[in-house]
Amino acid sequence: MKIQHIFFDLDNTIWDHRKNAYLTIKDLFEKEEITLKYAIDFEEFHSVYHEINERLWEKIRDGIIGKEYLRKHRFYDTFKHFNIDDEELSMYFEEHFLDKILNHNELVESAEYILEYLKAKNYILHIISNGFKEVTERKCILSGIAKYFQTITSADSVGVRKPNPKIFEYSLGLSDAQKENSILIGDDWIADVVGAQSFGMDVIFFDVLNENREEEGLKVIKHLLQIKEYL
Numbered sequence: 001m002k003i004q005h006i007f008f009d010l011d012n013t014i015w016d017h018r019k020n021a022y023l024t025i026k027d028l029f030e031k032e033e034i035t036l037k038y039a040i041d042f043e044e045f046h047s048v049y050h051e052i053n054e055r056l057w058e059k060i061r062d063g064i065i066g067k068e069y070l071r072k073h074r075f076y077d078t079f080k081h082f083n084i085d086d087e088e089l090s091m092y093f094e095e096h097f098l099d100k101i102l103n104h105n106e107l108v109e110s111a112e113y114i115l116e117y118l119k120a121k122n123y124i125l126h127i128i129s130n131g132f133k134e135v136t137e138r139k140c141i142l143s144g145i146a147k148y149f150q151t152i153t154s155a156d157s158v159g160v161r162k163p164n165p166k167i168f169e170y171s172l173g174l175s176d177a178q179k180e181n182s183i184l185i186g187d188d189w190i191a192d193v194v195g196a197q198s199f200g201m202d203v204i205f206f207d208v209l210n211e212n213r214e215e216e217g218l219k220v221i222k223h224l225l226q227i228k229e230y231l
Contacts, residue, residue: 003202003231006118008149009162009186010129013206014111015139020104021053023045027100028093032049040082049078060130061161068131071098098135105143108208115148118231127152128171128184130161130191142173151175162188164197185227189213204230206214 011017029035029042056070075097076090118125125148129136133156140146153171155161162168172179183202186192189211195202204219204227213220219230 001178001181003123003181003183004171005124005126005175005182007126007128007171007177007182007184007201007231009192009206010127010136010139011131012108012208013185013187014108014127014145015143016106016108016116018050019106020101022126023104023106024097024101025093027051027103028096032089032092033197038082038084045078045082047079049074052081057130059063059200061188063161064162064180067156077221098132102135102138102142105139107143107145108224110224112145114227115145117228119148121231123231125144125149126171126175126177128162128167128186129153130155132186133157162186162191163198165195165199168195168199168201180191182204183231193218 001102008014026042027044029045034040034045035042056065056074060067060070071094075093075142078093079086079090079189115125122156127140127149128137129152131154132156137146137152140149140152147153151174153167153173153174155167158167158170160166168179172182179199179201182205184192184196185206187206187208189205193203193205204221205213205215206224207220207222210222221227221229
């Protein structure tokens with residue numbers, strides 16, 4: 001069947017979470033004068049935070065922990081790395097991070113152009129995100145991209161995360177799409193590629209981190225503009 005529905009992952013596929021998180025944490029870091037108080041370099045702090053946060057999100061994806069554990073630990077464990085055992089400070093960062101990140105709405109390069117291109121070709125566009133429901137829709141609205149999407153599915157709405165097939169079933173049900181006429185575009189190998197393939201849906205792997213994975217027949221892009229080669 002001809003592709004009619006395109007499902008996008010949101011964070012780091014369309015909405016530049018890495019960049020927006022960096023800017024948000026930098027703002028909080030400077031506001032709280034962390035370098036002055038604790039002699040910690042911001043770039044080193046952010047590097048440690050990024051590694052911890054990525055590991056925790058992998059555990060959420062795999063069903064090992066829940067989002068409350070992540071929210072309690074990502075900044076706490078980062079500060080603890082620098083021998084600062086301060087739960088109040090870490091929760092201050094956590095609570096303000098989720099709110100303030102929406103002040104930064106940088107998109108992945110050429111995201112809006114490719115959305116316009118696909119919309120003009122009459123594809124029906126959707127979001128399937130593993131992110132928190134309370135911020136997923138606001139990210140789309142505040143960055144100006146909500147208008148492109150017929151449906152927005154966040155994992156909290158379903159109670160499971162990609163690669164679990166239930167989130168794909170739920171999102172297709174919202175959109176009246178069939179897996180045979182749908183394709184997913186995402187940057188996470190396990191959540192997006194393995195998830196879509198296991199579900200029986202076509203997928204384009206956005207290899208933004210240059211993982212250079214090879215698999216026969218797999219559609220791979222390094223830049224969003226390369227979507228035009230497939231759609």
